[in-house]
Amino acid sequence: MGGSGFFGLLYVFSLLGLGFLCSSIWAWLDVCAADIFSWNFVLFAICFVQFVYVTYQVRSVAFDKEFQELYSALFQPLGISLTVYRKIVLCCDAEVITLEKEHCYAMQGKTPIDKLSLLVSGRIRVTVDGEFLHYIFPLQFLDSPEWDSLRPTEEGIFQVTLTAETDCRYVAWRRKKLYLLFAKHRFISRLFSILIGSDIAEKLYALNDRVHVGQGVFKMNATAMSPLTITPLGFVPDLKNSTLDPLNETACENWKEIHHLVFHVANICFAVGLVIPTTLNLHMILLRGLLTVGCALFIIWATLYRCALDIMIWNSVFLVVNLLHFIYLVYRRRPIKIEKELSSLYKRMFEPLHVPPELFQRLTGQFCNIQTLKTGQAYAAEDKTSVDDRLSILLKGKMKVSYRGHFLHNIYPCAFIDSPEFRSTQMNRGEKFQVTIIADDNCKFLCWSRERLTYFLESEPFLYEIFKYLIGKDITNKLYSLNDPTLNDKASKKIDRQPSLCSQLSVMQMRNSMASTSDSEDGLQMFLRGTSSASSLRPGRTSPYLRTSAKMKPIEESVEDDVFEAPSADKLELQRLP
Known part of the structure; x- marks a missing residue:
């Protein structure tokens, strides 16, 4: 309702244009009123120009079949518009690259990390020193751990080998070009941040489970979009068979005088409403409002000056229709009041992903509540508390996570408290927490009933997709915190804001360390328990595969996320210490 969207605009402008064209013909052949003919013809021309412009916009965001399937499967469920997706596609030059069977995408210790790639079709095998780690399937990034482990000013080399098990097709974004896109569009930066974070979590779970999937190529369920076809409608009056009023047999040689000022003001309202650019945020509200005013003025003109019952009735109908649309659009734009305690959560986690305030209000207003914990109280006890009951996000304070008395990491505001448990037990119910979570300060958290x-x-x-990627990103952030449990509050907050972290917090090292653990122990569980695998990854050991780039200089574009912040002098001094 309201006529928003590309196809809604096409619908509105096409029907209005036809209506004004018919009115122009009527004014020329029957009424013999020059001002009525002129106004309706001008309004028809405006509608025609707007229709052509919107049609061109629809055509300009059409994609090849593979990109259309990628949009339908990955980006459309997240509410990404075609115009935003077009920027992402142009960043990769709208090219899908082919990788033949048994050819390598990257070789361990040789291939530089200079791009980010997303698999469209096929399957890729990941190995380290000849040992199988996991598979990469369609709609997964090929090199998300490598991408997330480097700053824009650093260069690195793959520590794994990626080999195509079948003929593969993938999309690749050049590193510097993608960072420039992030600098210009914060929403795209945030989008890739959660996609990459969730992808890393999926890879770690796949590595932990060692799932061996049989041969087969994944096919995306995407509905083929038929191209927009426009059938021109022409109107050719049959002047030979038409029956004209006997008074007008001279084909309007005697034009009537100009109508009242109210008539012209009404048409001015129509014209102003129709020429408003469709790219304006409030375009449809202004259009409906001005059409409503114009119809009201036409009713006054038809009743008081023209004495035309049919014109008055038709404009009354148009007035009601446009007024209902206007009220609906204004209602949707009404300010949504979000509780003060939840406003920071919305602004930090949900608003950057374009979650509407009313949807967030529904999410937090029906089946969840805000709970408190005092310092020292436990949110979950190891091997006692069930993970099936709830899912929570910390709003205020700080929580400490430990395993058998050994500290693992902290949980800070605007982070899920039990995202690993929620993700791990989606298929298996009746599990217990394997860690203890205690309030380190007076805490407030938002708690949902899981069921x-x-x-x-x-x-x-839409919200399901958002939650899925937010939870995946949160799990990756917790792994970073576990990798460096000494992170202070300020550094931990930057983890969620930065699409890439410093080289000390390397997911590549996590993956390789987990691969080297014995088969008798669960790799991910060992990592979460803070065993020697995790301790070996702590800062102070700089990977020989990472170095500062001499070619790629820091990007100077200002951006709210600290994506392009160069390593501080203090950190560099710490790295030089033995």
């Missing part, structure tokens, strides 16, 4: 949240997300596909 009711699951039902709600099933009814909201």
Whole structure:
């Protein structure tokens, strides 16, 4: 309702244009009113120009089949518009690259990390020193751990080998070009941040489970979009068979005098509403409002000056229709009041991903509540508390996570408290927490009933996708915190804001360390328990595969996320210490 969107605009401008064209013909052949003919013809021309412009916009965001399938499977569920997706596609030069069977995408210790790639079709095998780690399937990034482990000013070399098991097709973004896109569009930067973070979490779980999937090529379920076809409508009056009023047999040789000022003001309202650029945020509200005013003035003109019952009735109908659309659009734009305690959560986690305030209000207003914990109280006890009951986000304070008395990491505001448990037990119920979570300060957290949240997300596909990627990103952030449990509050907050971290917090090292653990122990569980695998990854050991780039200089574009912040002098001094 309201006529928003590309196809809504096409619908509105096409029908309005046809209506004004018919009115022009009527004014020329029957009424013999020059001002009525002139105004309707001008309005028809405006509608025609707007229709052509919107049609061109629809054509300009059409993509090849593979990019259209990628959009339908990955980006459209997240509410990404075609115009934003077009910027992402142009950044990779709208090219899909082919990798033949048994050819290598990257070789361990040789291939530089200079791009970010997303697999479209096929399957890729990841190995280190000849040992199999995991597979990469369609709609997964090929090199997300490598990308996330480097700053824009650093260069690195792959520590794994990626080999195509089948003929593969993938999309690749050059590193510097993608960072420039992030600098210009913060929303795209945030989008890739959660996609990459969630992808890393999936790879670590796949590595932990060692799932061996049989041969087969994944095919995306995408509905082929048929190209927009426009059938021109022409109107050729049959002047031979038309029956004209006997008074007008001279084909309007005697034009009537100009109508009242109210008539012209009404047409001015129509014209102003129709020439408003469609790219304006409030375009449809202004259009509906001005059409409503114009119809009201036409009713006054038809009733008081023209004495035309049919004109008055038709404009009354148009007035009601446009007024209803206007009220609906204004209602949707109404300010949504979000509780003060939840405003920071919305602005930091959900607003950057374009989650509407009313949807966030529904998410937080029905089946969840805000709970408190005093310092020293436990949120979960190891091997005692069930993970099936709830999912929580910390709003205020700080929590400490430990395993058998050994400190693992902290949890800070605007982070999920139990995202690893939620992700690990989606298929298996009845599990218990394997860690103890205690409030280190007086804490407030938002708590959902897990069962009711699951039902709600099933009814909201967009929010379901957002939650899936936010939880994946949060798990990756916790792994970073576990890798360096000495992170202070300021540094921990930057983890969520930066699409890439410093080289000390390397997911590549996590992956390789987990691969080297014995098969008798679960690699991811060992990592979460803070064993020697994790301790060997702590800062102070700089990977020989990482170095500062001499070619790639820091990008100077200003951006709210600290993506392009160069390593501080203090950090460099710490790295030089033995």
